[in-house]
Amino acid sequence: MEIDFLLIGQGLAGTALAYRLKQAGKKIRIIDEPGANNSSRVAAGLFNPVTGRKMVKTWRADALFPVIQPFYKELEALTRSGFLTEKAIYRPFLTIEEQNEWMGHSADPGFEYYLRKIHAESQSEFLKDPYGGVMLRNSGWLDINNLLDAMTAYFREELIVGNFDERSLSHENEVWSYRDLKAKAVVYCNGVEAMNSRFFSFLPFAPVKGEILEVRQEFTPDYIVNRGVFRVHLGNRIHRVGSTYTKHDMAVGATVAAKTEILEKLTDLVRLPVEEIISHRTGIRPATRDRKPFLGKHPSEVGVYIFNGFGAKGVSLIPYFSEQMATHLLKGKAIDSEVDIARYFNYI
Ligand SMILES: Cc1cc2nc3c(=O)[nH]c(=O)nc-3n(C[C@H](O)[C@H](O)[C@H](O)COP(=O)(O)OP(=O)(O)OC[C@H]3O[C@@H](n4cnc5c(N)ncnc54)[C@H](O)[C@@H]3O)c2cc1C
Numbered sequence: 001m002e003i004d005f006l007l008i009g010q011g012l013a014g015t016a017l018a019y020r021l022k023q024a025g026k027k028i029r030i031i032d033e034p035g036a037n038n039s040s041r042v043a044a045g046l047f048n049p050v051t052g053r054k055m056v057k058t059w060r061a062d063a064l065f066p067v068i069q070p071f072y073k074e075l076e077a078l079t080r081s082g083f084l085t086e087k088a089i090y091r092p093f094l095t096i097e098e099q100n101e102w103m104g105h106s107a108d109p110g111f112e113y114y115l116r117k118i119h120a121e122s123q124s125e126f127l128k129d130p131y132g133g134v135m136l137r138n139s140g141w142l143d144i145n146n147l148l149d150a151m152t153a154y155f156r157e158e159l160i161v162g163n164f165d166e167r168s169l170s171h172e173n174e175v176w177s178y179r180d181l182k183a184k185a186v187v188y189c190n191g192v193e194a195m196n197s198r199f200f201s202f203l204p205f206a207p208v209k210g211e212i213l214e215v216r217q218e219f220t221p222d223y224i225v226n227r228g229v230f231r232v233h234l235g236n237r238i239h240r241v242g243s244t245y246t247k248h249d250m251a252v253g254a255t256v257a258a259k260t261e262i263l264e265k266l267t268d269l270v271r272l273p274v275e276e277i278i279s280h281r282t283g284i285r286p287a288t289r290d291r292k293p294f295l296g297k298h299p300s301e302v303g304v305y306i307f308n309g310f311g312a313k314g315v316s317l318i319p320y321f322s323e324q325m326a327t328h329l330l331k332g333k334a335i336d337s338e339v340d341i342a343r344y345f346n347y348i
Contacts, residue, residue, distance in 0.1 A: 001029075001180055001181055001182065002027070002182045002183075003027040003028060003029050003181060003182070003183045003184075004021070004026040004027045004028060004183070004184050004185065005018075005021050005026055005027075005028045005029075005183060005184070005185050005186075005187055005329070006028070006029050006030075006031070006176065006178060006181060006183035006185070006186045006187070007021075007028060007029070007030045007031070007186075007187045007189050008030075008031055008164050008186065008187065008188050008189060008190045008193075009030075009031075009032055009164075009188070009189040009190035009191060009193070010030050010032035010148070010151075010152065010155070010159065010189075011032075011038050011039060011040035011041075011148070011189065011190075011191055011314075012040040012043075012144055012147070012148070012310075012314045012315070012318050013040075013189040013191070013307050013308060013310060013314065013318055013322070014030055014032065014187075014189030014190075014307075015147070015148060015151045015155075016071075016318045016319065016322035017187065017189060017307050017322045017325055017326060018030050018155060018158065019075065019078075019151065019154075019322075020322055020323065020325075020326035021326055021329065021330070022155075022158065024326065024330050026330070028158050029158055029159075029160055029181055029183070030155060030158055030159050030160065031160045031162065031163075031164040031178075032159060032160075032161060033161070033162055033163045033164070034161065037191060037192055037193065037252070037283065037284050038191065038283070039191050039192070039210075039283045039284060039285050039286060039314070040144045040148060040191075040314065041144065041145055041148065041283070042210070042212060042281045042282065042283030043144055043210075043283065043314065043315070044141060044212060044230060044232060044240050044242055044243060045141045045142035045143060045144045045315055046089075046139075046140075046141045046224070046226075046230055046232070046315065047065075047068050047139055047140060047141070047142065047315045047316045048089055048136070048139050048226065048230075048316075049061045049065055049113075049114040049136060049138060049139060050089075050091060050114060050134070050136055051313075055091060055098070055102075055134075057110070057111070057114070058313070058316070059291075059292075060320075061114070061316075062110075062113075063320060064316050064317060064319070064320045065113065065114070065138055065316065066113075067319045067320050067323070068138075068315070068316055068319050068320075069084065069086065069138075070319075071319035072084040072142060072147070072319070075147060075150070075151065078154065079150035079151065079153065079154055081146060081147075081149075081150040082143075082146070083142055083143040083144070083146040083147040083150070084140065084142055084143075085140050085141050085142075085143070086138075086139075086140040087139065087140040087141060087222075087223060087224050087232075088116055088135050088136060088137055088139065088222075088223040088224070089135075089136040089139040089140075089223065089224045089225075089226050089230075090123060090129075090133050090134070090135050090136075090221075090223045090224065090225050090226070091133050091134050091136065091226050091227055092127065092128070092129035092131070092132070092133035092225070092227045092269070093129070093131035093132055093133050093134070094131070094227070095131060096131055098131065099118075099120060099131045099132060102118050102134050103118060103120075105118075105134075106118050113137075113138055114136050114137060114138055114139070115134065115135075115136065115137065116135040116136060116137040117134075117135045118132070118133075118134050118135075119132035119133055119134070119135065120132045123221075124219070124221065125271070126218070126219040126270055126271050126272055127219075127225065127269065127270060127271070128268060128269055128270070128271060133227075135223065139224070140224075141224065141232055141315075142315050144315070164178075164190070166197060166198060169186065171301070171302075171303075174302065174303070176303055176304075183303075184303060185303040185304070185305060185329065186303065186304050186305070187305040187306070187307055187325075187329070188200055188304075188305065188306045188307070188308060189306075189307045189308060190308070191284075191286040191308065192205065192207045192284045192285075192286045194286070194294075194306060194308050195207070199298050199301060199304050199306075200294075200298070200306050200308075202344075203288070203294055203306075203309075203341060203344060204288060204289040204290070204344070205286065205287070205288055205289075205309065206247065206287050206288055206289045207247075207250060207284045207285065207286060207287055208245050208246065208247055208284070208285045208287045208311070208312065209244070209245075209246040209247075209249055209250060209251075209282060209283070209284050209285075210242065210243040210244055210245060210246075210282065210283055210284075210285055210312075211242065211243060211244045211246075211254060211255065211258035211259070211262065211280065211281070211282045212240065212241070212242030212243045212244075212262075212280075212281050212282075212283075213240070213241050213242060213259065213262050213263075213277055213278075213279065213280050214234070214238055214239070214240050214241070214277075214278040214279040214280075215238070215239055215241055215266075215274045215275075215276065215277050215278060216236075216237050216238055216239075216274070216275045216276040216278060217237060217239055217270065217272055217273070217274050217275060218237060218272050218275075219270060219272055220233045220237060221233070225269060225270070227268075227269060228265040228268055228269060229241050229242060229243075229262055229265040229266055229269065230242065230243075231266065231269065231270065237275075238278060241262055241266050242262055243262075244258040244261055244262060245312075246258070250284060252282060253282065254280045254281070254282050255282075258282075259277070259280055285311050285312050286308055286309055286310060286311065287309070287311035287312065288309040288311060290343075291311060292309070292338055292339050293307075293308065293309040293310050293311075293317055293321055293339045294306050294307075294308045294309035294339070294341050295307055295308075295309075295321060295324065295325050295328070295335050295336075295339045295340060295341065296328075296335050296339075296340045296341040296342055297341075297342075297347075299342075299345045299346075299347055300347075305325075305329065306341060307321075307322070307325045321339065324336060324339075
């Protein structure tokens with residue numbers, strides 16, 4: 001069978017790119033093995049414009065954030081499903097200096113799109129937020145599992161469920177053959193698995209393991225709380241809480257150390273006991289050394305591409321960069337030099 005694009009992996013990245021290519025009328029196939037590490041299915045799905053210990057506006061927020069909600073709403077309409085929750089994120093201040101600094105941001109037009117309100121006082125008797133905090137808007141969370149399930153159904157003609165074995169991929173006369181498929185181009189959207197590819201293992205991936213809990217606890221505000229850990233109410237007093245960041249342990253299993261860390265950080269945030277731990281899951285984020293995604297064309301192999309490296313922020317990065325990648329594949333438009341893998345080599 002002759003196709004235009006063979007995509008490897010149907011996590012959030014492969015799904016978004018496949019959707020854009022299919023919309024453009026291209027003939028595609030996607031190979032995905034559900035059992036493989038799938039960071040997307042473990043992720044909390046937050047999109048948060050102010051991140052990190054120092055609470056700074058996230059990289060490229062002004063380009064990324066306006067396209068997040070329209071993109072996921074488009075997929076909701078397409079699949080007649082619901083997976084996007086717009087929700088304010090409340091970030092308590094740790095010091096009075098931080099409060100002052102944010103009071104300054106309230107007049108800054110660069111923050112207007114993201115700022116709902118600055119609170120100088122605690123927002124709840126159950127929260128440890130003596131200096132108040134900042135309530136962010138144009139934020140929320142995506143139920144990535146629901147999105148992937150809905151899109152799997154949408155791709156029923158295009159999806160091949162099973163392991164992609166790179167040894168079976170060969171190239172002849174400008175065409176890539178994989179079993180009975182003949183593709184003009186192959187795009188690697190396979191998360192951390194790309195580190196084992198003969199084409200892309202040279203890229204400086206820096207995978208980060210993450211662990212995440214679901215716990216039962218009282219206090220169900222109508223906002224996400226985020227400082228040290230995030231706490232997202234899923235309904236029924238069940239909260240998703242996480243995540244950890246570990247660079248030195250790539251084993252798949254859950255660890256007691258991570259569970260303890262998350263629970264301690266939750267204690268720093270909320271004054272109530274955890275009644276029950278409902279689940280504890282782990283995944284490996286496809287992060288990169290310079291914390292920028294990997295988009296682009298292989299240095300020497302014609303028709304081999306990568307769309308990967310979304311680290312801890314796939315939900316916010318993928319709507320914008322899938323558009324850029326699709327335009328590159330379809331029209332040859334240049335990729336942003338900050339994310340183009342050509343930052344690591346010169347084309348031969
Ligand atoms: C604990 C945790 C919390 C997170 N929280 C957030 C968050 O709140 N917000 C946010 O934006 N991001 C979060 N992330 C990061 C987010 O998961 C990633 O940025 C994003 O999902 C990466 O998507 P991807 O499609 O590139 O990779 P993946 O989701 O890993 O998808 C790769 C796909 O390739 C398939 N595959 C791999 N090898 C093969 C093979 N040989 N054959 C066939 N198929 C294969 C896999 O099955 C998988 O479906 C979190 C991650 C973790 C682990």
